[in-house]
Amino acid sequence: MTRVRHDGVVVVGAGLAGLSAALAAAPARVLLLAAAPLGKGCSSAWAQGGVAAAMATEDAPALHAADTVNAGAGLVDADMADLLAAEGPAAVRALAELGAPFDRTADGGFAQSLEAAHSRARVARVKGDQAGRAIMEAVAVAVLAAPHIEVRVGSLRNLLQDAAGRVRGVAAEIDGTAVEIVARAVILATGGIGGLYAETTTPPELTGEGLGLAALAGATIADPEFVQFHPTAIDIGRDPAPLATEALRGEGARLVGADGAPFMHRYHPDAELAPRDVVARAIHAERQAGRGAFLDTRAAVGERFAEEFPGVFAACMSGGVDPRRAPIPVAPACHYHMGGIATDADGRTSLPHLFAAGECAATGVHGANRLASNSLLEAAVFGARAGAAARDAADAGTRVRRGALPPALPHAALQSLREAMSRDAGVVRDAAGLARLLRLIDGLEAENGAAPSLVAARLIATAALARTESRGAHFRADATAQSAPQRTFLTLSDLTPLKYAAE
Numbered sequence: 001m002t003r004v005r006h007d008g009v010v011v012v013g014a015g016l017a018g019l020s021a022a023l024a025a026a027p028a029r030v031l032l033l034a035a036a037p038l039g040k041g042c043s044s045a046w047a048q049g050g051v052a053a054a055m056a057t058e059d060a061p062a063l064h065a066a067d068t069v070n071a072g073a074g075l076v077d078a079d080m081a082d083l084l085a086a087e088g089p090a091a092v093r094a095l096a097e098l099g100a101p102f103d104r105t106a107d108g109g110f111a112q113s114l115e116a117a118h119s120r121a122r123v124a125r126v127k128g129d130q131a132g133r134a135i136m137e138a139v140a141v142a143v144l145a146a147p148h149i150e151v152r153v154g155s156l157r158n159l160l161q162d163a164a165g166r167v168r169g170v171a172a173e174i175d176g177t178a179v180e181i182v183a184r185a186v187i188l189a190t191g192g193i194g195g196l197y198a199e200t201t202t203p204p205e206l207t208g209e210g211l212g213l214a215a216l217a218g219a220t221i222a223d224p225e226f227v228q229f230h231p232t233a234i235d236i237g238r239d240p241a242p243l244a245t246e247a248l249r250g251e252g253a254r255l256v257g258a259d260g261a262p263f264m265h266r267y268h269p270d271a272e273l274a275p276r277d278v279v280a281r282a283i284h285a286e287r288q289a290g291r292g293a294f295l296d297t298r299a300a301v302g303e304r305f306a307e308e309f310p311g312v313f314a315a316c317m318s319g320g321v322d323p324r325r326a327p328i329p330v331a332p333a334c335h336y337h338m339g340g341i342a343t344d345a346d347g348r349t350s351l352p353h354l355f356a357a358g359e360c361a362a363t364g365v366h367g368a369n370r371l372a373s374n375s376l377l378e379a380a381v382f383g384a385r386a387g388a389a390a391r392d393a394a395d396a397g398t399r400v401r402r403g404a405l406p407p408a409l410p411h412a413a414l415q416s417l418r419e420a421m422s423r424d425a426g427v428v429r430d431a432a433g434l435a436r437l438l439r440l441i442d443g444l445e446a447e448n449g450a451a452p453s454l455v456a457a458r459l460i461a462t463a464a465l466a467r468t469e470s471r472g473a474h475f476r477a478d479a480t481a482q483s484a485p486q487r488t489f490l491t492l493s494d495l496t497p498l499k500y501a502a503e
Contacts, residue, residue, distance in 0.1 A: 001171070001402075003180040006031050008148075009390045010170055010181055012156050012210065013189030015042035016132075016376055017358025017383035019139045021187045021347075022149050024387030030149045031181065033172055035205060037153060038140040039133070043191055043202045043336075043359065044379060047132030048245035048311060050102075050125035051095070051380070052118065052373040053088035055110045059120040061085035068374060071117040071275055072367020073472035074485035075223070080365040083345055084374070084381055091380040092124050099138035102126055114250040115372035116273045121250075123373045129245045129311040132376065156209060157405050159186065159217045159354070162398040167217065167354035171405060182400055185353050185393035187386050188214060188341065189379075192359035193227070194240070196457050197334035198415075198422040201233050201243045207414065208456025210360040214341045215455050215492045216406060220350040222362035223339035223488050224456075225463035228370050228473045229427050230335035231255075231279035232295050234312075234328055236319030241333045244295055244312050246372050249273060252300035255283065256327055258292035277369050277473045280332040284427045287331060294327030332427050336375060338366040338473065339460070342489060347386025353393055357386040364487070368472025407449035417444060417457055425461055430478040434465040455492065462495050463488050 008029030011022045014036075022030045039045050054064040064085035069076045092110065096102055102124050103111035114121040126134040143149055154174035159167050160182065169182040190210025194202030215221055232248075232255075233241035249255075249272040254262045267282040268274035274282075283293040297305060305323050306313045316323045340362035347355035358379045365378055409417070420440045424433035441458050448454070469483040470476050 001178045001180055003182065006169070006181050006183040008183060009185045009187060009387070009393070010183040011187045011189060012170060013042070013191060013358065013360070014038050015044035015189060015191055015358055015379060016136060016139065017379035018187070018189030019143050020380050020383030021189060021357055021387035021390070022143055023146060024384040025391040026146065026148045028148065028391040031183070032143065032149055032151045033156060033170070034151060034153050035155055038143065038151065039136045042136070043194070043206065044376065045132050045136040046202065046243070047376050048129040048243055049115055049247050049373045050113065050123040050131040051092050051135070051376045052123050052371065053092045053377060054085060054120070054122055055089050055092060055124065056112060056120065056122065059122050061088065063119055064088065064122060067118050068365065068371045069367070071369050071371040073369050074367065075471070075487050076367035077364030080345065080363050084365050084378060087381045088377050091377060091384070095135055095138065095380060098142050100126065100135045113247045114273070115246045116249065116279065117275045117371055123247065125247065127310060129247065129309045135376065156190065156213065158403065159213055160400050161217060162396060162400055164398070165218060166352040166396050166398070168396060168398070168400045180402070184395040185355060185390040187347065187355040187357060187390050188360055189356070189358045189383065190360045192337040193456055193460070194334045196418060196421050196453060197426070198239070198418040199233065199331065199333040200240045201230050201333050201335045202240060204240055207453040209452045210356070211340055211459070212452025212455035213406065214349065214351070214354065214356065215459060216450065216452065217351060217354070218491060219354065220342040220489055220491055221339065221459055222342035222364070224459040225467050225474050225488060226338035226368050226472060227334060227425070227460065228276060228336040228338060229280040229332040231276060231283050231332055232330040233333035234315055234319065235331040236321065236329065238319070241331070242312070242315035244328055244330060245309065248295060248297055248301065248309065248312070253295050253297040254300070255279070256294050256296045257286060258294070260296070263291070275369055276372065277475070280427050281475060283330060284332050293330050295330050296327040297323050298325070298327070334422070336370055338362070338368065338370055345385060346389035347382060348389060353396060355386045355390045357383040368474060407451050409444070409448055409451040409453050413444050413448055414453065416440070417454070421457060425464055428475050428477050429464055430476060431465060434461055437461045438465065458495060463490065
């Protein structure tokens with residue numbers, strides 16, 4: 001395998017967190033390793049709702065931070081929430097300066113939507129449901145124009161470490177050639193784990209590779225059991241499922257059964273604007289009971305649908321549903337991973353010279369249940385902070401070990417895993433299902449080796465089995481009460497005793 005030395009920072013991942021990190025690392029040289037051409041294959045480009053930030057005169061960062069803490073079901077790091085909310089308005093303005101075409105009010109301010117669990121309308125949007133794509137287009141142009149950034153399309157295969165465990169670069173495949181890139185710092189911005197689930201709203205390529213590789217290298221992982229399921233994936237048989245943005249419910253759309261009767265008032269006083277975990281479980285329960293679940297936008301949006309929510313409209317029409325004339329069939333689907341590689345406020349992980357940002361990282365800002373539209377904000381704020389910190393990392397100047405590359409998981413094995421993850425580590429979980437899932441993972445690992453995606457799935461399942469309570473997005477049908485709030489921190493070496501203690 002060819003080895004090259006890069007005098008700077010390697011950023012792995014080209015979603016908003018990775019691009020923000022690459023820009024902020026200037027003037028250090030950055031090699032940006034993207035799994036697909038910029039704007040493709042990342043959740044950031046698929047985000048519909050927008051970016052949450054306290055921009056309005058009647059709002060304040062303290063209110064945004066409080067909503068973030070309340071949504072997180074007791075596990076949010078309050079200092080991180082304060083930081084995110086405080087830096088949010090500047091982050092949105094910076095994106096606008098790069099060319100992100102946010103919707104504006106008549107006086108030139110930012111038009112903002114109300115979404116679930118927010119006490120104020122504070123979600124800056126683009127053409128109703130086009131925020132992610134428009135923001136990514138603007139930021140990608142800035143990255144391609146930046147003289148300190150080199151973009152290469154390739155895949156991450158492993159992390160390089162020295163004898164002391166410090167991360168010194170990456171093993172990758174670029175243009176069909178295996179290469180080891182030695183660098184003074186690595187930032188993982190590899191996205192989430194949605195591709196581990198059969199029902200997902202994210203790009204299916206996102207199977208937790210970065211999370212798994214970091215765990216294999218010895219990094220501390222935080223809160224892997226907390227997986228958010230978006231309540232209103234459009235149920236038209238697609239993989240991945242298109243999304244009906246939460247902004248529709250903010251506009252007044254109602255969730256109804258097959259008989260047309262609303263049902264959310266039976267589950268929460270905030271009805272359609274209850275926290276996502278509540279809405280997801282309500283829809284799951286209605287579907288399990290045979291009553292069905294549909295999003296009725298006819299009165300709230302009606303004939304304005306095609307103009308105000310063009311992405312959702314196109315997805316519905318492609319599946320034979322005209323949302324101006326009929327309710328949209330919906331179902332919960334894996335949408336976001338609150339857990340990930342444990343980091344501090346500057347993206348530092350437990351491994352020297354390894355940083356992480358975006359969905360693959362766990363700053364503690366989301367707790368057990370992410371507040372709507374905080375994900376793009378987190379990517380921009382903490383991506384930039386990680387880039388600035390990695391820029392100043394010193395070259396360790398030690399020998400780099402050459403280890404064996406972890407195996408890839410064959411397609412058939414991945415499909416088996418996806419079905420099991422949706423069944424046993426989905427919206428509603430119990431000990432029997434999680435133990436069954438872990439036995440499947442044991443078998444797949446015996447056949448295929450410790451593939452990073454299997455490692456990521458094992459982290460989720462083992463921590464979910466060990467958390468014998470229901471909290472936020474983690475709901476145990478066999479343990480519905482709550483214990484004292486406590487975050488999960490573990491390494492791969494902790495999994496076996498944790499697994500058997502839980503069983």
